Amino acid sequence: MASAAHTTRRVTITPLDEKVAVLEDVPRESQYALKFVGAAIANMASSAICNPTDIVKVRQQLRRQTPGAQGNAFWSVGVEMARKEGIMSLMGGLSASMVREVVYSGIRMGTYEYFKDKLHAMSKGALSREGLLLKIGAASIAATIGSALANPADLVKVRMQAYYPDGSPYRNMRHAFASIYQEGATLATSKGASTLAGGLGALYRGVEATTIRGIVLSATQICSYDQIKQSLKKRGMMQEGVPLHLVASAFAGLFCSITSNPVDVVKVRLMNDKKHEYKGTFDCVRQIMVKEGVFGFYKGFGMCWARLGTHTILTFLIFERIRYLFGIEAM
Template structure:
């Protein structure tokens, strides 16, 4: 350990795995109201009312948040938070925490990875994460779409009740509803998010515009959030609509997209774009900055322990 600094010790896959899940949960705590507003805007216009939302019109991200607070109370902004945190611990841990490991697999351990290897790694970890965490995503979306109005019957009383009810009424397949569009969406999101963050950060460091510290992580995360929102919004809207739909409302995710296009026009695919960007941008900033700091803190602690041994 002589001559080595904490920053010289590469974090292990386990450290990245746990740091990514923890950082994603912290990011969700800060940005969850924006995500809830995004879901409400995305499902607006559905032919079947989702618990009373048919009579309420949402306008813009802050207008949606204000309307929800006035009609349902502040707690409504955190509908589905438990499922959201469950999702991040299982989802982000895999798609972000294992990204570098899978990237090295595709490059046969080489330090320099091409864009193709990065994209393959992003697609792989994104698909793996969805396969594991899909039920938590379904429950989260259902809760966020559910209103807390007094005269409206709630679909689910709690997180466990939601899992049980969906499995009972729609079968186990109901918990994996929308898996295909979600895999598509997360392959796109993972590639846009992680690859863009990777490339922006490497470019900044290569040209010595900044050092590997918080400002660099902030700029890289902001750029990644913007690119991801632009690319992923259409798939995200279809995914949200399909997962929240009643049984039989849509034949498939493609059918959902076609109905949206014919009944609401192309702009329907970008419903909730502003809250999506506000949420994605702020989520990326909090998550990546926290992720980098957690990795550094864990490796510093490990370095201190090994030096003391």
């Protein structure tokens, strides 16, 4: 009789229950490592798919004509690129983008729950797991670290995606890294400064804007996804699964596009500022405001939403699936 009962329980166990059971046998440190790997893979896959929209967005943000001008419409920029530079130009900067995602997104998304756990423990429960304050704090810390470390790869990606009338000066990603480092080292030498500091300074140009963007994007993207999922499940409106992941990620993609686009415009301008027209982040903000107006900060928004919205949906769908395959509970 006992044997029959035991058999019945085994038959009614669902695959998700089995995964949760496996989770209990996985050390917490290993779970964090797997989350980092899953986040990196998910973001790399999404970025590869969305690269054409990303490069069009960068080209739009680097243009300085009146916002809304027909020549700056995303379809015009995309068609012009395909016609003049070839269809493969839409995949420009892909190698640098992959490196960036491993560092930037692997850290900002892969360590989000690690910092949630740590902050919750440090506060001794004062910061509720259901509260936004804990989520925003965790996302901000993870994004700050990821953005700062990934700035060189991010800068190289922007440089490789920019338009050059006489053709790109970079043969590949390694050449781009070396060229940008050498530019900074040469400039530093002419001023009597350290070549190492000059080279690293060139690779870290725009790091303030990069970090601010990373914090803003992560705080809205990751936290809104987490909060929306939690609210929908708590109210019994949806259960854990692909439909819930799709709805939550769609809203998260819209929110983070709205909040991050202005900072993204500043970041792209600074990273591509070879002539040093801007004295820094705040000077760049001032010049855009004076010369292009408030809407200058929303150049490329349509493509930003198309790119970041799609990227967000794909990333969370893939990330949740990878977690399931790794035997890790849903985010």
